[in-house]
Amino acid sequence: MHYAKPYQKRFNWVIVWAILLSIFAAARPYLLKQTVDEYIKPEDENGLLLYVVLMAVVLLLEVLAQFYFTYWANWLGQDIIKDIRDKLFHHITSFKMKYFDNEPVGKLVTRSVSDIESIASIFSQGLFMIVSDVLKMVVILGIMFFMNWKLSLIVLAAMPVLIYATDVFQKKMKVAFNEVRNEVANLNTFVQERLTGMKIVQLFNREAIELEKFKEINQKHNVAWLKNILYNSIFFPIADIVSSLTLGAIVYYAGISIINGDTLTTVGDLFAYTMLINMLFNPLRQIADKFNVMQMGIIAADRVFEILEKEENVQDNGTVEATHFKGFIQLKDVRFSYIKNEEVLKGINLEVQPGETIAIVGSTGAGKSTIINLLNRFYEINSGEITIDNRNINDYTLESLRKQIAIVLQDVFLFADTIYNNITLHNEAITREDVITAAKKIGVHDFIMSLPEGYDYNVKERGVMLSSGQRQLIAFLRAYVSNPSILILDEATSSIDTHSEELIQKATETITKDRTSIVIAHRLATVINASKIIVMDKGQIVEFGKHSELVNKPNGYYKKLYDSQFAVEVE
Known part of the structure; x- marks a missing residue:
């Protein structure tokens, strides 16, 4: 009534x-x-x-x-x-x-x-x-x-x-x-x-x-x-x-x-x-x-x-509008669990400098994707503090925080709509000229124009009309045109063709340039080019440093991971 x-x-x-x-x-x-x-x-x-x-x-x-x-x-x-x-x-x-x-x-x-x-x-x-x-x-x-x-x-x-x-x-x-x-x-x-x-x-x-x-x-x-x-x-x-x-x-x-x-x-x-x-x-x-x-x-x-009546929504009590981040990220003794009393992150301490690209590596379940989820406040931490530019992320309004952070997920989701609308997500501030310019910069314009209707090609439900590599490229372009201050990439190139992988590699280099970036690395090339590598195991950071330093540590976590996962690429 x-x-x-x-x-x-x-x-x-x-x-x-x-x-x-x-x-x-x-x-x-x-x-x-x-x-x-x-x-x-x-x-x-x-x-x-x-x-x-x-x-x-x-x-x-x-x-x-x-x-x-x-x-x-x-x-x-x-x-x-x-x-x-x-x-x-x-x-x-x-x-x-x-x-x-x-x-x-x-x-x-x-x-x-x-x-x-x-x-x-x-x-x-x-x-x-x-x-x-x-x-x-x-x-x-x-x-x-x-x-x-x-x-x-x-x-x-x-x-x-x-x-x-x-x-x-x-x-x-x-x-x-x-x-x-x-x-x-x-x-x-x-x-x-x-x-x-x-x-x-x-x-x-x-x-x-x-x-x-x-x-x-x-x-x-x-x-x-x-x-x-x-x-x-x-x-x-x-x-x-x-x-x-x-x-x-x-x-x-x-x-x-x-x-x-x-x-x-x-x-x-x-x-x-x-x-x-x-x-x-x-x-x-x-x-x-x-x-x-x-x-x-x-x-x-x-x-x-x-x-x-459910109070399951993320608390948006922030008052600060984030117009642009320099990109200085800090995690201070962050603890988090999806299920009560089963911690996924166990006191994480991490710093990412402005403009730096860090790679996070580790076995499945180590807590890599969880860090991404917490930065965007998809979940609330149990204890500790996450700051961007020396301010707690809870102080920022939720909309402005997420507007400054773009994510390319491992599992790319596309709507049953045109490629253009999947890139802009109906954001009227992004013009077709902006999209085409960005597509040319990261090297995906030719691929899009090769499709029957170009940018107006309907990819159908979940993007089934495109290959996994093509969906990944659309996701990169979607992130790039939003012009974020911080970029997060969950790379997924292990099951795509060589041509798509080359395009994705080029796209990665372009969109991470002069921008604070966090990459969950699945390929050796990304790891080697990173400013710093964070090695995680069972919810903790066990090692960090450059590739050349970590690969030479006898019996180190990264050394074992490199030998089992990345050495095949070298061969």
Whole structure:
């Protein structure tokens, strides 16, 4: 309801149309009673025509009220979920990387798309429809007691049975809907992961195994929905039976009363009550159905607001705008763990001078990539301090900090968009001329122009239309055009062709020139050209120095690494 406040005027109009709809709906049976008693029975043709026209006008007004009520309620619901979806996406994009480490992507997709659509139904098919139906029932009961209190008591006697059945139905449906939403999220997560990793599925002949897993999850989804169907199959026939028995009781009692000359009960009452019972019980029957819709919307809202209420975002309390860094980086006794009590970095002390290029080497899991993550504040350190230009990185605003640091990751991610948009990321400050000039400087312009549409070539999802080396080159260009103060490279050239490797080597030399650079080195050439080499092992810096110094240390960590990893390149 908080999200409905900006649309208060529209919200009020929906309530107005709901009230008018209930009045017009209840007026028709009363007019029918008057028509039968006052004009059909006395055989007054003129009066009959007048009332038939009057009923037609009321029906037309009811149709108009129904149209405006339905349209405005849906319009309000769609605008509200648009606002919630915007807020949810903005909230998710501000989360720490740790959150995405633990949460399946398919679950977040479900929350952002189908769950939010379910929230719209609270307004379009749930809340307002229930309000409208309740108003209609109140007005109809008022009309009934005004017309004939004896017949009304018969109707009233049947209602507790239907209300009790509705209550039991609601409780069962709440549990069933919860199961459905859980299984939908599981299904989305499974499908999203398998489609993303389809190459692995087919490469290792996992099609049959994954199909069996999918069938198992799909079966659970099917069972959850079958419970829903079962409860509906039980409730609605019960509601129909109660309605029909009540109608039968009214016809019998009214018939006996008319035959015995009871002046309180008329033929018009019998006609009117035939309509009124349906109009009274149908909303009650439909309220149960609309409660189902609203129940699903509420469960979906709980899940969405659970994410919106999470305080997983990186704390951006910095007040200093970083316009340009000289590039003096210091890590002072930095300790960090992804999992509590399992330290990945164990008291790291490191200095990088302005304009210096350092290479970080070490075995897998040594903590090399973790340093990169901490510099960009993707994660928060446990203790210690990280400074850039003698100021704690927490003092800088998060946006300005990340704007001054560019990263080329080992696993390059490209969006399903043009090469130009993947380079600029829709930053209007970067022109096409800037991109072309930068591409020529680092030697990738010719490669881009060799593609069918040049810079407007669509690389499709995750850049599948390009080789790994070509994706890497696009990532280098993306980093270069952002003109960062500090550059971080996670080189990944071990599995690419020689031509791409030469281009990447040239690109590396160009973009690291006169710029503070940190390179996680996988190739010997990068290590040799670095100003300083940092050797890491099990979350600690075990050696540092130049290549010529470290390679000559007997039994040194770097010496062993060189012999096992880099010596092959020399040969």
